[in-house]
Amino acid sequence: MSAALLPKPQMRGLLAKRLRFHMIGAFIVSLGVATLYKFGVAEPRKKAYADFYKNYDSMKEFEAMREAGVFQSARPTGK
Template structure:
């Protein structure tokens, strides 16, 4: 009959202890997701737009669209 007694479970402050753990974990997780998005999506996208507009010629693009008949109020160049 002299078996080891079971320890009593912690009842007081259990919710606060678990919430503290999960809030810190959620904060670290959200910061890591933000960092991954910034360096994995946003920065390459900004670099791609910068490279595109570095060599972009507005007049040439307008003339190509005008010759293709995209605009309704602009006549083609050869008319």
């Protein structure tokens, strides 16, 4: 009598049903991670680069490195 009360297990289409559920979940999670990366990492990084190069003087930096002796082919002007 108790066997009649148990529902029959789903034998056909179980893999397709579970796969559809997990694919939708994986898609939603991947969109969330991509959005978090874009606004949490990429945008602040782009802003930091833009702020750095806004007032960057490459010739001034070159002269400072040349005076420090970083380059082998460019001698400091004081010697």
